Amino acid sequence: MDLPCPEWVRHVEQKWTELKTEETERFCLLTDIDAIFNEGLSLICPEDLNTLSRTSEKYSVKKSPERASEFRQQGNLSFKVKDYTTAALYYSRGVCHADKNTEELSLCYANRSAALFYQGLYRECLEDIRRSLEAGYPSHLQDKLRARQTACLNQLTKIEKSNQPTTNHPTSPWQKSRNTNTCISPGVSVYFSPEKGRHILTTENKPAGEVVLEDEAFCCVLIPGNKLNTIINKAEKTFKTEERHCHHCLSQSLSFVPCPNCSYVRYCGESCQKDAWECWHQWECPIGADLLAIGVLGHLALRVALKAGQNQVKRVKKSTLQEDHVTCSSYKSDLPVKLNLGDPCRESSDHTDCYHGNSYTGIYSLLPHVSRHSPCSRFLLAVSMAVLYMRLQHGPPPDLWASCKDEGESGTWQPEMSMLGATALRHLMQLRCNAQAVTAVMVQEESGMAVQSSSEIRIATAIFPVLSLLNHSCSPNTSISFTTGCQTDVLSQFGCSEGHTDHPKTSQSGVTVTVRASKDLIPGQEILHCYGPHCSRMEVKERQHLLLEQYYFHCNCQACRRDLTEGSQNAKENAAPGLKCLKCGKPLWSLMDKYMCSGPMCGHQITSADVQNKLKGLQCLLDEAFRLIERDRFDEALKILISDASQTNSILTETHPLQGELADATARVYATKGEWKLAASNLKRSIVAIQAQFGEDSIELGQQLFKLAQLHFNGGDCEAALSVIPRAHKLLSLHCGPHCEELQELQKMECCLQGML
Numbered sequence: 001m002d003l004p005c006p007e008w009v010r011h012v013e014q015k016w017t018e019l020k021t022e023e024t025e026r027f028c029l030l031t032d033i034d035a036i037f038n039e040g041l042s043l044i045c046p047e048d049l050n051t052l053s054r055t056s057e058k059y060s061v062k063k064s065p066e067r068a069s070e071f072r073q074q075g076n077l078s079f080k081v082k083d084y085t086t087a088a089l090y091y092s093r094g095v096c097h098a099d100k101n102t103e104e105l106s107l108c109y110a111n112r113s114a115a116l117f118y119q120g121l122y123r124e125c126l127e128d129i130r131r132s133l134e135a136g137y138p139s140h141l142q143d144k145l146r147a148r149q150t151a152c153l154n155q156l157t158k159i160e161k162s163n164q165p166t167t168n169h170p171t172s173p174w175q176k177s178r179n180t181n182t183c184i185s186p187g188v189s190v191y192f193s194p195e196k197g198r199h200i201l202t203t204e205n206k207p208a209g210e211v212v213l214e215d216e217a218f219c220c221v222l223i224p225g226n227k228l229n230t231i232i233n234k235a236e237k238t239f240k241t242e243e244r245h246c247h248h249c250l251s252q253s254l255s256f257v258p259c260p261n262c263s264y265v266r267y268c269g270e271s272c273q274k275d276a277w278e279c280w281h282q283w284e285c286p287i288g289a290d291l292l293a294i295g296v297l298g299h300l301a302l303r304v305a306l307k308a309g310q311n312q313v314k315r316v317k318k319s320t321l322q323e324d325h326v327t328c329s330s331y332k333s334d335l336p337v338k339l340n341l342g343d344p345c346r347e348s349s350d351h352t353d354c355y356h357g358n359s360y361t362g363i364y365s366l367l368p369h370v371s372r373h374s375p376c377s378r379f380l381l382a383v384s385m386a387v388l389y390m391r392l393q394h395g396p397p398p399d400l401w402a403s404c405k406d407e408g409e410s411g412t413w414q415p416e417m418s419m420l421g422a423t424a425l426r427h428l429m430q431l432r433c434n435a436q437a438v439t440a441v442m443v444q445e446e447s448g449m450a451v452q453s454s455s456e457i458r459i460a461t462a463i464f465p466v467l468s469l470l471n472h473s474c475s476p477n478t479s480i481s482f483t484t485g486c487q488t489d490v491l492s493q494f495g496c497s498e499g500h501t502d503h504p505k506t507s508q509s510g511v512t513v514t515v516r517a518s519k520d521l522i523p524g525q526e527i528l529h530c531y532g533p534h535c536s537r538m539e540v541k542e543r544q545h546l547l548l549e550q551y552y553f554h555c556n557c558q559a560c561r562r563d564l565t566e567g568s569q570n571a572k573e574n575a576a577p578g579l580k581c582l583k584c585g586k587p588l589w590s591l592m593d594k595y596m597c598s599g600p601m602c603g604h605q606i607t608s609a610d611v612q613n614k615l616k617g618l619q620c621l622l623d624e625a626f627r628l629i630e631r632d633r634f635d636e637a638l639k640i641l642i643s644d645a646s647q648t649n650s651i652l653t654e655t656h657p658l659q660g661e662l663a664d665a666t667a668r669v670y671a672t673k674g675e676w677k678l679a680a681s682n683l684k685r686s687i688v689a690i691q692a693q694f695g696e697d698s699i700e701l702g703q704q705l706f707k708l709a710q711l712h713f714n715g716g717d718c719e720a721a722l723s724v725i726p727r728a729h730k731l732l733s734l735h736c737g738p739h740c741e742e743l744q745e746l747q748k749m750e751c752c753l754q755g756m757l
């Protein structure tokens with residue numbers, strides 16, 4: 001839900017078509033963002049506000065004691081079958097829907113404390129006991145709660161005496177350390193050139209795996225699941241991203257505390273709850289349903305403006321006006337010019353040729369690409385932000401946006417505060433090209449699985465001031481990973497002195513991105529990041545189309561040039577990658593609407609439609625096998641997978657992606673049955689396809705090798721496991737931090753195996 005919901009988009013598009021000719025022409029000529037916002041604001045009518053109200057009613061953010069009770073009962077059912085994680089998540093739903101200081105809230109907290117106790121989360125259990133008592137837990141039930149409290153303290157005492165770490169759990173809010181620095185590694189610098197704008201180059205050799213950049217998100221917004229009232233299943237066992245992560249620092253938790261006024265937002269502890277309330281949630285909360293309807297990008301844009309405040313925006317805008325006389329003539333050539341933190345801007349009036357570090361100016365200076373947005377798109381963004389601004393006026397103005405003058409009544413909205421809406425509109429336009437998806441590794445919680453299955457999921461959208469300076473490549477020389485929850489300071493390793501900030505001292509989001517070199521870099525080489533379209537996942541024409549459509553540039557990176565050249569060559573040779581002749585096994589050639597065997601003595605032909613139908617049928621069989629695996633019907637799944645493999649081997653080469661998926665699924669089933677050698681054999685087939693698709697230095701290959709090491713370890717094949725672990729460790733180290741669970745698991749396996757030799 002990055003973009004506004006379809007109902008709102010349709011309404012604004014209809015409004016655009018109904019404008020008078022002179023209104024449309026006037027709006028199309030506007031290029032100043034303040035003017036665009038004010039024009040959008042002037043066009044708002046009661047029907048627009050009513051439409052947003054009707055649309056936002058479909059999104060549930062209100063407290064509901066009835067639903068709180070239902071979720072608590074669902075948690076009780078999960079608790080009875082000892083599914084304590086699911087029970088805790090249901091109780092958290094109840095906590096969020098219960099009114100504050102009610103018996104229902106106290107019961108949800110108390111029940112959740114029991115689930116946490118049985119998971120060994122004793123500190124979290126104690127916190128929930130405290131919250132339950134403070135919410136008014138019934139006195140006649142308190143003996144059981146006190147007994148659990150004593151048991152927790154006893155367990156913690158035992159752990160402390162034995163010097164054993166407690167079960168892994170999210171960092172407690174009071175343990176979080178924050179650092180407002182943003183650092184680039186020594187040997188890496190920011191440059192500017194008229195052709196590339198700001199970009200980052202190495203000034204010395206950087207080996208693969210070395211950290212080249214750390215950046216902290218200026219703001220982030222958690223991506224919501226489907227919040228439509230009409231399709232929510234009260235007994236739904238699937239818990240969405242917003243039910244597993246703190247809405248402020250994004251850390252995972254099972255012991256959330258809710259917003260006192262809405263059912264949607266939850267936090268990992270009282271610290272994040274307080275920080276978020278002071279920074280933005282006290283103004284976002286009353287319009288929570290509207291924000292869900294407008295979408296994540298609109299929400300994030302408003303949050304950036306709320307955090308910046310009127311004084312900071314005025315200061316940045318004032319400094320840009322003073323620099324209007326500077327032009328491109330400041331640059332004597334097209335050669336890159338090194339930029340130092342805090343140096344005065346030399347070219348533009350919007351700070352786009354300066355390096356601002358981790359500061360609001362760094363965000364403000366990102367290009368909004370006003371003229372690149374179509375008039376209809378600009379109209380949608382302006383009207384959407386205008387109605388949000390008008391919704392905000394139903395309450396008092398945000399503290400950082402209250403008028404500094406003595407004019408007007410205290411706590412009232414002054415006309416000059418429209419700068420808040422215009423600033424948010426600027427950030428909304430910037431986010432089209434500068435929003436960054438924050439991802440996390442999700443471990444599959446499937447019963448019966450002996451080998452960990454994980455996948456990368458998107459949990460939030462953020463904006464990073466320095467990461468945004470990296471240019472794109474479809475085959476980047478970097479990899480990125482994210483740290484959430486305000487972890488231990490990872491920036492100090494650079495010995496940074498870039499502590500400059502130009503925004504008020506507020507609590508940080510706690511979301512940090514780490515950029516590592518994924519290949520050896522030489523001095524003068526540009527550090528490149530993939531914006532999404534990657535050469536291992538997408539054909540060159542599709543990549544270039546998407547990049548031009550969203551980011552407004554035609555990609556001419558090395559991967560695109562190579563693929564276009566190879567594509568022309570393949571077209572001449574009529575190659576059809578991954579397909580082979582059903583009769584003789586030779587590669588197929590593509591000829592118009594059919595394929596022909598490349599073997600001179602065969603001559604077998606097959607139509608393109610037949611090939612697509614065969615591939616579709618094979619994919620359907622694989623999907624059915626996955627559904628059976630999810631329901632623990634492994635023998636049935638295995639029969640389908642073996643049949644599917646027989647058909648697949650007859651028409652696809654071993655490097656085809658479908659071969660990789662099929663072999664991986666088969667390995668998972670054999671592992672569940674304890675047939676480790678068969679599982680490893682199939683996973684090796686998957687690795688061949690994964691390496692061909694993603695490359696020999698990819699994180700995908702590293703994750704597959706990690707699973708192969710697990711299979712060898714579980715099967716007692718020490719030598720095979722020890723032969724795989726170094727390569728898996730090397731690849732994961734290129735892409736992940738030292739605290740990566742998979743790396744830690746590899747180290748434990750290696751120590752255990754070496755002790756057995």
